[in-house]
Amino acid sequence: MATFKPKVTLLIIDPQNDFHPGGSLQILTALSDSERIADLLQRYGDEITDIIVTLDSHHVSYLNKIKHFNIIIN
Numbered sequence: 001m002a003t004f005k006p007k008v009t010l011l012i013i014d015p016q017n018d019f020h021p022g023g024s025l026q027i028l029t030a031l032s033d034s035e036r037i038a039d040l041l042q043r044y045g046d047e048i049t050d051i052i053v054t055l056d057s058h059h060v061s062y063l064n065k066i067k068h069f070n071i072i073i074n
Helices: 030-044 060-068
Strands: 009-013 050-054
Touching (some): 009 030
């Protein structure tokens, strides 16, 4: 009889360089968030069966829609 081994998926959402120190959309916790992800991978990497990374992008048409709603873009 085969044993069941559960799948473990790590989902990383939008880890872009722009969010890190010096980036155009800098977030104060981005570096520590990345360090925690690296630590998690070092500790549990052998148990993680899948890694999914999402990346967000904004095309010119998207930015034009934002301007339409009078949202300030720096």
